Amino acid sequence: MRALMWFRSDLRVADNTALAAACDAADEVVGVFVVAPQQWRSHDWGAMRVDFTVRSVEALRHSLAKLNIPLIVLRVDRFADAPAAVSRFAKAAGCGGVWWNDEPEVNEIARDSAVEAALSAIDVKAHRFIDQTILDVSTIRTASDQWYTVFTPFRRRWLEHWRDSGAVIAKPPARRAAVSLDDSALCGLPLVEPGALLDIVAEFEGTTRSDLWKAGEGEARQRLSRFIDERVGDYDNRRDFMAVNGTSVLSPYLAVGAISARQCFEAARETNRGKADGGKKGIDTWISELIWREFYRHVLMGFPHVCRGRAFRREVDEAVEWRYDEGDFRRWQSGESGYPIVDAAMRQLAQTGWMHNRARMIVAMFLSKHLLIDWRWGERHFMRHLVDGDFASNNGGWQWSASTGTDAAPYFRIFNPFSQSAKFDSDGAYIRRFVPELAKAPAAALHDPDKLADADLDYPALVVDHPAGRARALAAFKQASRHDAR
Ligand SMILES: Cc1cc2nc3c(=O)[nH]c(=O)nc-3n(C[C@H](O)[C@H](O)[C@H](O)COP(=O)(O)OP(=O)(O)OC[C@H]3O[C@@H](n4cnc5c(N)ncnc54)[C@H](O)[C@@H]3O)c2cc1C
The missing domain is CATH 1.25.40.80 (Serine Threonine Protein Phosphatase 5, Tetratricopeptide repeat)
Known part of the structure; x- marks a missing residue:
């Protein structure tokens, strides 16, 4: 029997539960990866995430080749097209079963159920594992x-x-019998040639940093x-x-x-x-x-409703009068809020695709509290720019910061960005690395709004005063928390 291993967010050979099971079950194993650019866009993936993913697929292709497992890439627009593509491929490649590791998000679960049904209709069994x-x-x-x-x-x-x-x-898979795929049977399938995989990145907005993020x-x-x-x-x-x-x-x-x-x-x-x-x-x-x-x-x-743009604490979320101020949002996005630590963090994200966890908490709380902007705008911006964009952790982190999630920060505990930088970047090394306008500012000015204003720097004024932003958030959440049924 020939097995088909469908790789998704498990782009590795070592400690891969479904791959190990496929290798146990069959002498010949074929790998497949499905790119779904429209679906990825609707999941807010940007060029940074797509680039790292496809380079990781390339690295996997090389590791699998050493085991005599070919990796084929198929292209569909959306997950809804996956059942037809995967089942046609399984049949054309002569595979009697398809192995994969489950993913926990709502759209992914729906996709997998549809693929399982399509496979069952052609007598091919799906073998599913928990591995994430x-x-x-x-x-x-x-x-x-x-x-x-x-x-x-x-x-x-x-x-x-x-x-x-x-x-x-x-178990690590052993090198196995070579697979020879019948090219004529694969004809008409939406195959992506190995040399063309990286071209997909150009379909996505944003910068990439392959120099920082070596794949594999x-x-x-x-x-x-x-x-x-x-x-x-x-x-x-x-x-x-x-x-x-x-x-x-x-x-x-x-x-x-x-x-x-x-x-x-x-x-x-x-x-x-x-x-x-x-x-x-x-x-x-x-x-x-x-x-x-x-x-x-x-x-x-x-609580799968959190996958559908709804907050865990729906009542609080719906009762907060979120602001949708595009000007303030742009200043936050571009690292021009006038708060040195917030701006350093947002510029770290823009320049590298990654942000330190403490910085993620500071900027997420700043957007959802000081600016009272809907946390979903921030969640989306993060996904579009992060190299490590991960729905569960990103959504969890945003809702924690916005006090709408499970085990969230209580709404009255609002980080003061100046105290945060005084404590966690006291000499200003992180701020200066990402905000060159502040390279020569005295450390004290980086953590004190009055000294910052007096320092006569070419740097934006505060988008909102800390006490004013804090008071506005407290009032909005106090009123909304009356609706909290939990
Ligand atoms: C607003 C916000 C958004 C976030 N978005 C993401 C995201 O899209 N992708 C992502 O992987 N993480 C996200 N996190 C969690 C955390 O910031 C990152 O996982 C961490 O900064 C990654 O750095 P590291 O690998 O050096 O982590 P380490 O400190 O070395 O931790 C090891 C691993 O543990 C996990 N981890 C660590 N902290 C958390 C956490 N708070 N929640 C969940 N998992 C955690 C990560 O997988 C991380 O790689 C977010 C946090 C916040 C507050």
């Missing part, structure tokens, strides 16, 4: 069988589950081992300082699946004397961040 998370987070429930809405008890239960079941790393699982594994060897032990002390290389910067690789969350977890645990918790503080803290990633996927599964 360390544990199957759909099975983690409260004592009364509810989905969790608060992180800390979720984490506790997650650790109990892990103690009971462990996290199983998939080899690069991901190197980054993981460097982080584990050199930085994880001190993660708890350094992770909030934006100028410091204190975090793993593995998020782009996790987003495309060039590395699995399990590989990250197991590497961390190994240096933590086998412990997932109760070991070295830095390592425990990093493992907790991996569990945050699991938590936001759990939330998507339990």
